[in-house]
């Protein structure tokens with residue numbers, strides 16, 4: 012690829028030498044004889060690489076570097092310096108120079124550093140593209156329901172602040188996704204997003220996971236370790252399933268939230284920390300408080316901005332868009348042509364009560380896309396539980412007070428469920444013929460045969 016390169020040196024011979032070297036390998040080279048002239052060029056044109064002397068009158072190479080990093084941070088800057096002033100070049104790398112050349116240098120060295128820069132640039136743009144693809148396409152939160160639209164608006168408003176956010180909602184509703192969105196829309200987006208799943212850790216390890224520890228602070232602590240708070244400094248810390256934090260640690264957590272400082276386990280040194288906390292829970296914390304499992308003062312500290320994500324069954328109008336989103340995701344992941352979902356399947360989806368929420372829908376879609384050889388997905392591509400899950404919803408007990416019609420329906424559905432949806436076997440047990448069973452199921456709105464394996 013032909014690169015646009017700006018060479019800046021008040022020494023005319025150096026300019027000519029580099030210009031010649033790089034034009035020979037077919038790059039576009041512009042030369043400037045001072046920092047001011049270079050600034051002028053940089054304002055007018057785009058350069059992939061700037062190769063500049065450090066020591067120049069008025070506008071030095073360092074000044075130019077700062078100017079470029081401000082204006083076009085993606086431009087790669089390489090500085091040139093005499094042997095005695097290498098320290099300057101090292102300083103320059105700290106503020107964003109890509110590399111430096113020590114004078115005098117050979118044509119080979121110039122070519123080498125340019126090709127290294129070139130490689131770096133293509134890697135960077137590849138990374139950017141990949142990241143964008145992942146972020147934009149599959150990490151997006153999909154939803155059109157009124158409830159989700161309200162949440163999207165809330166995210167926009169709340170993301171820029173440092174306030175603690177508490178995200179509630181059943182399992183699989185998208186709590187983590189929302190937490191990540193809050194981070195991405197904040198001015199902390201370029202810093203770390205650190206997650207700690209409080210439910211996945213034994214109590215004894217939690218404190219050191221959160222705050223880190225010093226070497227020798229407990230058996231097995233064979234080196235100093237940084238905790239999640241330290242790792243998330245300047246960024247966001249997601250405390251997943253906050254209700255699982257043992258009560259004796261809750262006080263310490265409260266202190267970090269209030270004082271913005273903490274100590275590593277086994278250390279007397281207090282460290283300041285700037286972290287935005289997002290907590291999630293799928294338990295009712297008010298209930299945990301009344302049962303003495305959760306500190307009330309911590310609850311109020313955390314619950315500054317509550318976001319409650321509704322269960323999928325309470326926002327069924329999101330389903331078509333989610334289906335489309337996951338079809339696209341898994342078709343592109345498996346390299347399949349984009350599939351459709353037919354009405355029979357969509358009708359099932361709209362009747363199901365989705366105990367596992369969006370995650371369950373995603374899993375169904377993934378499985379169907381991976382297995383199906385057709386371009387249209389139908390009810391047959393989804394598990395029987397989609398049809399039968401409805402039974403759990405209704406409690407499903409025979410009681411005095413129910414009608415014969417309801418009792419019959421319950422018996423039929425229970426038998427069917429027991430037989431994993433196999434209609435022939437269910438009809439056999441029920442002592443009715445399969446056609447009668449089909450008619451009954453039609454009547455109950457379970458018209459579509461799920462796969463009868």
Ligand SMILES: Nc1ncnc2c1ncn2[C@@H]1O[C@H](COP(=O)(O)OP(=O)(O)OP(=O)(O)O)[C@@H](O)[C@H]1O
Nearest residue numbers: 151152153154181182183184185186187188369370
């Ligand atoms: N609105 C949405 N749009 C797109 N994908 C979603 C949406 N909600 C959830 N998902 C996807 O569903 C899956 C589960 O979401 P997530 O992990 O955020 O749920 P959760 O509420 O944190 O669940 P748990 O309580 O089990 O930890 C993820 O793959 C996520 O990308």
Ligand SMILES: [Mg+2]
Nearest residue numbers: 186187251291
């Ligand atoms: Mg989660």
